[in-house]
Amino acid sequence: MNLDAELELWREQWQASSEAPVLTDLRKRVARQSLYMRIVLIAEILVTLVIGGGTMLLAMRNPQPAMLILAAATWLFITAAWIFGLSNRKAAWSPAAATNSAFLDISIRRCRANLRSVTFGAILYAVEMTFCLSWIHHESGSLSSTLIGVIALVTLIFATVLIWYRRKKRFDLSYLLNVHRDLTAE
Amino acid sequence: MNLSTAASFEAADSESTIEEQLNRLLTENGPALLRLASSYTNTSSDRDDLFQDIAIALWKGLPRFRGECSERTFLFRVAHNRAIDFLRRHRAPTSPIDAESPIRDARPNPETGLAQEQQGERLRRAIHRLPLPYRQVITLTLEEMSYSEIAAILGVTETNVGVRLNRARQLLRQLLEKSK
Numbered sequence: 322m323n324l325d326a327e328l329e330l331w332r333e334q335w336q337a338s339s340e341a342p343v344l345t346d347l348r349k350r351v352a353r354q355s356l357y358m359r360i361v362l363i364a365e366i367l368v369t370l371v372i373g374g375g376t377m378l379l380a381m382r383n384p385q386p387a388m389l390i391l392a393a394a395t396w397l398f399i400t401a402a403w404i405f406g407l408s409n410r411k412a413a414w415s416p417a418a419a420t421n422s423a424f425l426d427i428s429i430r431r432c433r434a435n436l437r438s439v440t441f442g443a444i445l446y447a448v449e450m451t452f453c454l455s456w457i458h459h460e461s462g463s464l465s466s467t468l469i470g471v472i473a474l475v476t477l478i479f480a481t482v483l484i485w486y487r488r489k490k491r492f493d494l495s496y497l498l499n500v501h502r503d504l505t506a507e
Numbered sequence: 508m509n510l511s512t513a514a515s516f517e518a519a520d521s522e523s524t525i526e527e528q529l530n531r532l533l534t535e536n537g538p539a540l541l542r543l544a545s546s547y548t549n550t551s552s553d554r555d556d557l558f559q560d561i562a563i564a565l566w567k568g569l570p571r572f573r574g575e576c577s578e579r580t581f582l583f584r585v586a587h588n589r590a591i592d593f594l595r596r597h598r599a600p601t602s603p604i605d606a607e608s609p610i611r612d613a614r615p616n617p618e619t620g621l622a623q624e625q626q627g628e629r630l631r632r633a634i635h636r637l638p639l640p641y642r643q644v645i646t647l648t649l650e651e652m653s654y655s656e657i658a659a660i661l662g663v664t665e666t667n668v669g670v671r672l673n674r675a676r677q678l679l680r681q682l683l684e685k686s687k
Contacts, residue, residue: 334627335631335650336542338542
């Protein structure tokens with residue numbers, strides 16, 4: 322075979338593989354996270370309206386000290402959650418500019434905010450459960466084994482989800498920090 | 508508008524221009540870079556990692572590109588440097604030529620309609636088994652680079668490119684013969 326023809330044949334065979342590369346698209350990642358943040362915000366508003374409004378209605382219909390304490394505590398927890406949520410998400414809603422560096426920065430900020438919310442969520446859950454169990458015990462004089470079983474199961478599921486979510490976010494953060502380090506390294 | 512705001516707008520503008528340039532380069536040369544990455548790696552996940560490394564290196568390197576060579580030469584030089592670095596970090600095996608172990612094609616009968624694709628795969632496997640200096644020259648030649656461009660990318664003389672290419676072709680021919 323002619324040498325040039327041989328090279329031309331190899332060239333055709335080599336270039337026949339024209340698969341297009343897929344880059345990790347930071348913009349898509351940020352857009353997906355923004356959508357998720359909006360869904361979480363709507364969920365938080367609904368929880369506030371349903372649980373906060375519900376306990377308030379109960380307290381208004383039955384203004385006993387126990388019901389007033391339940392409503393006040395519920396609103397205290399809701400307020401704490403809102404204050405934490407708003408301050409935690411501050412500066413994490415939109416990138417500073419439409420550049421990859423800005424999208425990388427916001428992805429890192431969001432990952433860190435998610436990790437902080439895992440810690441806050443665990444603490445708030447523990448405080449709420451302690452209050453709820455104390456309140457039920459005070460009102461009914463005892464805690465049924467069924468109730469304890471249900472709470473133990475819910476706690477187990479909640480803890481598993483939190484641990485899984487924390488690991489996922491730590492992995493994401495480590496990846497994003499590596500990209501950031503690569504970009505800023507001289 | 509104060510000076511620092513103006514400076515930050517300028518910085519953002521320049522960053523956007525670089526990103527546009529990067530996106531254009533990756534769109535135009537993405538498949539070629541992916542083929543290059545696959546010649547240095549054994550798995551598609553390593554190939555994608557290397558491609559990602561190359562894209563990041565380009566992102567970092569583009570602001571310093573002053574047009575001393577063509578964009579394509581610059582792109583492949585960055586890609587090759589990154590690939591060598593990737594090999595160092597991952598200690599990816601560069602399969603030595605072994606006369607006793609022909610390249611086997613895992614696919615069935617080559618006389619089917621997939622013959623063309625199989626030949627391409629056979630070629631890629633054979634190239635992957637070439638020693639690194641020959642592999643570099645042959646992959647760049649197959650991407651239609653001239654001797655002078657290859658010399659600029661690899662930092663060797665054009666004569667050296669010619670010598671390496673001849674040797675690479677001989678070895679490749681032998682490997683492909685054995686794999687038949």
